[in-house]
Amino acid sequence: MSKVTVVGAGNVGATCANVLAFNEVADEVVMLDVKEGISEGKALDMFQTAALLGFDSKITGCTNDYAQTAGSDVVVITSGIPRKPGMTREELIGVNAGIVKSVAENILKYSPEAIIVVVSNPMDTMTYLALKATGLPKNKVIGMGGALDSARFRCYLSKALDVNPNEIEAMVIGGHGDTTMIPLARYASYKGRPVSELLSKEALDKVVADTMVGGATLTGLLGTSAWYAPGAAAAYLVESIVHNQKKVIPCCVSLEGEYGQNDICIGVPCVIGKNGLEEILDYKLNAEETALFEKSAAAVRGTNDVLKEINVL
Numbered sequence: 001m002s003k004v005t006v007v008g009a010g011n012v013g014a015t016c017a018n019v020l021a022f023n024e025v026a027d028e029v030v031m032l033d034v035k036e037g038i039s040e041g042k043a044l045d046m047f048q049t050a051a052l053l054g055f056d057s058k059i060t061g062c063t064n065d066y067a068q069t070a071g072s073d074v075v076v077i078t079s080g081i082p083r084k085p086g087m088t089r090e091e092l093i094g095v096n097a098g099i100v101k102s103v104a105e106n107i108l109k110y111s112p113e114a115i116i117v118v119v120s121n122p123m124d125t126m127t128y129l130a131l132k133a134t135g136l137p138k139n140k141v142i143g144m145g146g147a148l149d150s151a152r153f154r155c156y157l158s159k160a161l162d163v164n165p166n167e168i169e170a171m172v173i174g175g176h177g178d179t180t181m182i183p184l185a186r187y188a189s190y191k192g193r194p195v196s197e198l199l200s201k202e203a204l205d206k207v208v209a210d211t212m213v214g215g216a217t218l219t220g221l222l223g224t225s226a227w228y229a230p231g232a233a234a235a236y237l238v239e240s241i242v243h244n245q246k247k248v249i250p251c252c253v254s255l256e257g258e259y260g261q262n263d264i265c266i267g268v269p270c271v272i273g274k275n276g277l278e279e280i281l282d283y284k285l286n287a288e289e290t291a292l293f294e295k296s297a298a299a300v301r302g303t304n305d306v307l308k309e310i311n312v313l
Contacts, residue, residue, distance in 0.1 A: 015231025143252025
């Protein structure tokens, strides 16, 4: 029997839970939220679709009752607040760091063997915090960002090429942010052909630029952060763990010398299976890509430093 908990029943968390149940990724899906009735209501609404959509997963919700999450194989942390008008970056990080740290510690009381998937923002820093605060081995704490950014890259490539996005291979590494992510255009391909052979440099540069502001574009259109793709990206990552699919997914993980970095969690190509992070793949970056990765890592470290300044770590 497999069990997955999603902490945070907002748009992203609820979408993730819905995708997990609909695709029968786990036998049981639990949603937990601090706001009374939200996770119970959304879970009941989703479970009422089982007879219509034909899935067998059980889905339940609870309010801050971590005992309900006991025995989870994977826990997805989506909880946290968005940045509010007038709020400094330090204030946002401080609030979300407190939430993520508390959630991770409570989860491990009831599911000490769980693999933690971090979605909360700023995601690279929250992944680093979860790793440091819990003392878990690096294979058990994974940030989701690269899975989402890579899906957006494939989406924009499919639109530019007018082809099926499922037949495109493309990857985004680096930090999960508009200025820190690195779409690896050199490695992107369509049915084995490099996309650089199929698109002009101008068209490919536009795809890369659109990918990097993919989140901001949606916020501008919706007036709030996106949720369908982020929720599905988290579920995609969970599925590779629960079903031991060993998919290659760019994820935010702890580096110990890989890509020339140490003491940082940042997006790199990973093999994801039943043990969580099973291998970090060494894509041979050229000089330009290496420089971009180093710049991205420096920006992530700058955000991580805030954790020390506010005495969270």
